[in-house]
Amino acid sequence: MRIVKQLAFYGGKKVVTIKAPHFIWPPKSSIQERKDLAAQRDRDISIKGRSGPIKRLEEDFLKFLGKRKYAISFNSGTAALFAAYFAIGIEDKDEVIAPALTFHAAISPVYLLKGNPVLVDVDPKTYCIDPKKIEKAITKKTKAICVVHQWGHPADMDLIMKIARKYKIKVIEDCSHAHGSKYKGRYVGLFGDIAVFSLQANKIAFAGEGGILVTNSIKYHDRVTLLGHYRDRAKEEIKDAFLQQFWQSGYGLKLRMSPYNAITAVHSLRQLKKNITGRRRCLEYLSKKLSKFPALTVPYVAPYANMGGWYGYKVLYNPEKFYNIPINLYVSALAAEGVDVKLSDTPSFTSLPLFTVKEDKMFTNRKHKKIYKYGQFPIAEYIGSNAFKFPTFTDWSKSKKIIDQYHKAFIKIHKFYKELL
Numbered sequence: 001m002r003i004v005k006q007l008a009f010y011g012g013k014k015v016v017t018i019k020a021p022h023f024i025w026p027p028k029s030s031i032q033e034r035k036d037l038a039a040q041r042d043r044d045i046s047i048k049g050r051s052g053p054i055k056r057l058e059e060d061f062l063k064f065l066g067k068r069k070y071a072i073s074f075n076s077g078t079a080a081l082f083a084a085y086f087a088i089g090i091e092d093k094d095e096v097i098a099p100a101l102t103f104h105a106a107i108s109p110v111y112l113l114k115g116n117p118v119l120v121d122v123d124p125k126t127y128c129i130d131p132k133k134i135e136k137a138i139t140k141k142t143k144a145i146c147v148v149h150q151w152g153h154p155a156d157m158d159l160i161m162k163i164a165r166k167y168k169i170k171v172i173e174d175c176s177h178a179h180g181s182k183y184k185g186r187y188v189g190l191f192g193d194i195a196v197f198s199l200q201a202n203k204i205a206f207a208g209e210g211g212i213l214v215t216n217s218i219k220y221h222d223r224v225t226l227l228g229h230y231r232d233r234a235k236e237e238i239k240d241a242f243l244q245q246f247w248q249s250g251y252g253l254k255l256r257m258s259p260y261n262a263i264t265a266v267h268s269l270r271q272l273k274k275n276i277t278g279r280r281r282c283l284e285y286l287s288k289k290l291s292k293f294p295a296l297t298v299p300y301v302a303p304y305a306n307m308g309g310w311y312g313y314k315v316l317y318n319p320e321k322f323y324n325i326p327i328n329l330y331v332s333a334l335a336a337e338g339v340d341v342k343l344s345d346t347p348s349f350t351s352l353p354l355f356t357v358k359e360d361k362m363f364t365n366r367k368h369k370k371i372y373k374y375g376q377f378p379i380a381e382y383i384g385s386n387a388f389k390f391p392t393f394t395d396w397s398k399s400k401k402i403i404d405q406y407h408k409a410f411i412k413i414h415k416f417y418k419e420l421l
């Protein structure tokens with residue numbers, strides 16, 4: 001006799017009937033954005049100074065954050081992070097403490113400057129760097145701590161800033177997942193010596209490709225300007241007379257943003273508060289539904305935190321609480337039901353060759369490169385291999401029904417789990 005299986009993975013009927021795609025990001029452009037892009041095409045498609053949409057974006061960004069003196073745009077978050085480490089003077093053998101799980105660009109530029117990332121495990125609840133483990137990692141060579149507000153959740157900034165002050169080291173905040181997130185009522189990006197926000201297309205505030213760096217320090221402002229913005233902008237904006245003499249050439253790099261990207265970013269920034277409100281409503285609803293399943297850990301929100309951006313919506317799957325069914329199978333079964341779900345693409349750094357291979361051949365004579373082995377950061381590694389992600393639903397009117405159907409798909413998988421054994 002043929003046994004009829006229920007799960008769509010084995011030919012059963014799908015639970016999710018709403019047609020894909022269930023989520024489109026970035027959202028469609030407005031008529032005004034398209035008009036502005038077209039007008040810029042005929043006005044100036046390469047802005048060399050701090051003017052036009054570049055200036056608009058930087059001013060709007062400062063207005064949104066409130067209390068920062070300088071905002072400097074870049075052609076990516078990665079470029080802005082490189083500039084941040086350059087600004088604070090990371091050089092040969094300098095160390096920067098960083099979380100062992102996040103997007104590599106938060107810290108990989110330190111290798112390029114011939115410094116060393118010193119990795120620290122992450123907090124099991126917030127997934128941000130664990131402040132309790134930072135002090136142990138500090139040495140005479142430590143110049144800075146890199147803080148990432150991971151997946152939109154603010155790191156514990158009071159503790160981190162206290163340690164930084166005690167050891168007189170700098171703090172670079174990477175807010176690429178957390179536009180509009182708040183720590184104790186204050187926006188992330190207002191704590192460190194420098195903060196960087198990626199504006200890449202998947203972010204809640206987006207340029208397409210782009211990044212923005214903010215700081216209160218004129219010294220850092222001048223250094224990042226000279227690094228990435230030679231000619232007009234360097235000439236007009238750099239205050240330090242010694243640095244200013246290099247305005248024509250800078251230091252050999254051009255990292256500025258295109259005006260098109262700046263226009264798109266200006267428009268997306270205008271929608272930021274609305275999108276945060278929508279995203280929070282959808283994702284809190286999703287969390288409420290999924291928190292009923294003991295095998296799942298939904299994103300934690302600390303009492304001190306207000307979520308802004310989120311970034312992906314990551315759920316931790318604990319196979320030991322679900323008959324040891326492997327995550328690949330669990331996620332495939334959900335996907336077969338029509339759920340837009342994927343394995344997380346954020347591995348711990350101990351899975352990335354940049355952090356594990358001594359001979360990277362990038363530099364001919366770099367014997368001091370610090371490398372890591374899988375097994376050193378159990379929490380980061382667990383999260384890196386046990387998280388899966390959903391769309392970061394933002395439009396409640398369209399998403400509620402989809403979330404309800406997703407919920408039913410989870411109920412079904414859990415009811416018919418035996419088919420997966």
Ligand SMILES: Cc1ncc(COP(=O)(O)O)c(C=O)c1O
Nearest residue numbers: 076077078103105106176198200
């Ligand atoms: C935490 C973090 N930092 C930096 C970056 C790099 O930003 P970009 O892609 O704009 O270069 C990203 C990109 O996703 C990121 O997630």
